[in-house]
Amino acid sequence: MSRQASGLMAWLLQRTTAIYLAFLTGYLLLKFIFDAPADHAELVAWVAHPVVAMALMLGVPLGLIHAWVGIRNVLIDYVHPTRLRLGLMTGFVFIILASGLWFLKAIITAGLGR
């Protein structure tokens, strides 16, 4: 991970993911302010819609890459003791990966019960 997501590559990843995430969060904000799903059936129908499901599933890895590069920069800049920094980085990687898998599981299984 560190070799692929460091230096220029990290810089570039942070900006390309940012552009997708800006559009996705813009859509999500509008959706939840103006037309929030009112019950479980509506939420499932929305998430299981192919376009929404695809947009969300693409958003998960891109969002998590963005989160990881960002938190890594912050830890490198402010947490100087090496062991503490590595420990925190490991913790964040685990939390970010677990959350991503949980998001994907929720999206993939959303349409199955219908």
Added chain:
Amino acid sequence: MPTPRPVFLELWRIKLPLSGVVSILHRVSGVLMVLAIPVVAILFHQALSGPEGFAATVAVLEAWPTKLTLLGLLWALFHHLMAGIRHLFLDYGVGLDRAQSRQTARLTLQAAPVLLVLSIILSFLLGD
């Protein structure tokens, strides 16, 4: 060689420039949202799990400590988005001169609370 500029190290007189404020808040808002990721994942999964799960998630979201947290996160999202767009333009060399940079920094700092208030008003008007 004496320098004509006033040189001082008094901490009370040293101020972060506006772009610095935007930048540090960009980091603070990003960290806040990263910390929220696992909670959002759990709540999202729970809401999709079934009608009971949906009701449980709604109950969590409607508790006032959650509402306060959501306001903070919504500010974080707006600030991060606005500051991020500003930084992208700066990367492309747009808005780099000092006057413009100060102007867009001030605009960014004001936009997040304005958007926050706007979305609160909208959700009150559209909800019940």
